[in-house]
Amino acid sequence: MQKRPWIGTSWKMNKTLAEADRFVATLKASDYTHCEEAQLFVIPPFTALHRVADALNETDIIVGAQNAHWKDAGAWTGEISPVQVKDCGASLVEIGHSERREHFGETDETVGLKVAAAVRHGMTALVCIGDTREEYESGRTAEALARQTEAAVAHVDWSRPAQVLIAYEPVWSIGEGGTPADPDFANEQHVLVKRLLRERLGAALPVLYGGSVNPGNAVELARQAEIDGLFIGRSAWQAEGYLGIVTDVIAALRT
Numbered sequence: 001m002q003k004r005p006w007i008g009t010s011w012k013m014n015k016t017l018a019e020a021d022r023f024v025a026t027l028k029a030s031d032y033t034h035c036e037e038a039q040l041f042v043i044p045p046f047t048a049l050h051r052v053a054d055a056l057n058e059t060d061i062i063v064g065a066q067n068a069h070w071k072d073a074g075a076w077t078g079e080i081s082p083v084q085v086k087d088c089g090a091s092l093v094e095i096g097h098s099e100r101r102e103h104f105g106e107t108d109e110t111v112g113l114k115v116a117a118a119v120r121h122g123m124t125a126l127v128c129i130g131d132t133r134e135e136y137e138s139g140r141t142a143e144a145l146a147r148q149t150e151a152a153v154a155h156v157d158w159s160r161p162a163q164v165l166i167a168y169e170p171v172w173s174i175g176e177g178g179t180p181a182d183p184d185f186a187n188e189q190h191v192l193v194k195r196l197l198r199e200r201l202g203a204a205l206p207v208l209y210g211g212s213v214n215p216g217n218a219v220e221l222a223r224q225a226e227i228d229g230l231f232i233g234r235s236a237w238q239a240e241g242y243l244g245i246v247t248d249v250i251a252a253l254r255t
């Protein structure tokens, strides 16, 4: 059976409202507002979340938040709760991106709490895990992924319906100066993560790849047996770039 990949982008700390509007307008004018061959998702910054979710409401494109706290409300100045992002129209929450782990004190424990909270509110949790360059170069990728995978699912109440996606994003592959992971290497890490999940939960979860995905490597990555989708940064920040990758991947998976 042909796979239906997740293909999405986080805008990180980019785009004014006018720029968000332009991206969404291009998306809405495309052939992909209702797409059976891929699950599209867009993760704007909080400032544009309500507006983008509203604008894409009638489409099949999922809109997510880049983070959400584990508490529903309270004295947590500067934080945004899962109740609030859901209220803005988000149905997905990205959790544990390496930039948050590195710069904002996100830990395996807070990631686990946030995943459980997002799921408790009926949203999909998209959890980023990944090895640092130091872990990669010293052969400790598997150890890092095992630790982060276990923490990501540790607090979820699995007796209830829960949608959790994992994004394998090697830290050394992300952003300017990042090296895209070799597709075979990425696939092997996805095999490992899925094995851990099967042992832990009795079933694997979808695992997406992220880190310097671009028009030149997207198809080969998406073709890997255990890569269930692509999580794209810079190459998808212009709607035309995003739609170009979506078009190429869908066409390649048909053949």
Ligand SMILES: O=C(CO)[C@H](O)COP(=O)(O)O
Pocket: 008, 009, 010, 011, 097, 169, 173, 174, 175, 176, 178, 210, 211, 212, 213, 231, 232, 233, 234, 235
């Ligand atoms: O989060 C990411 C995808 O949205 C990830 O950090 C990859 O970013 P990129 O290297 O700019 O594609």
